[in-house]
Amino acid sequence: MARPDDAARLAELHAQCFDEAWDEAAFTAFLRDSFTFALVAEEARAFIVIRVAADESEILSLGTRPDARRSGFARALVEAACVEAHRRGARRMFLDVAADNLAAHNLYAEAGFHPVGRRPGYYIRAAGRADAVILSAALPLSR
Secondary structure (H helix, E strand, O other), rough: OOOHHHHHHHHHHHHOOOOOOOHHHHHHHHOOOEEEEEEEOOOEEEEEEEEEEEEEEEEEEEEOOOOOOOHHHHHHHHHHHHHEEEEEOOOEEEEEEOOOOOOHHHHHHHHOEEEEEEEEEEEEEOEEEEEEEEEEEEEOOOO
């Protein structure tokens, strides 16, 4: 489980994974919030940030360093985060994923997530906007 003093490391990892990275202050705020937790894969190859509120939880961010993609880190983190969120009382997990992110869609589908909504033009990119697909799964995960 990541702690507030891991914020700089998480910000650095986030910057390796995304064009619009969250800074150390954002991670410090997340990690000090009692409703939010983060997990980091071995040797800081991947991370996941989760918020739990009442009986719902949300994946706020999940990233894997480019040199560690397709190594199973994201899958393991999703599964571990779902277990922890359920332990904290969540009965359902949600997340947004870019409609064109096929690798992420495959990862989440294999874990038991299903589309429940769409946010048109949610993601802003250099080449234009991309829709977000809202995914959800019941906890505990069952495949």
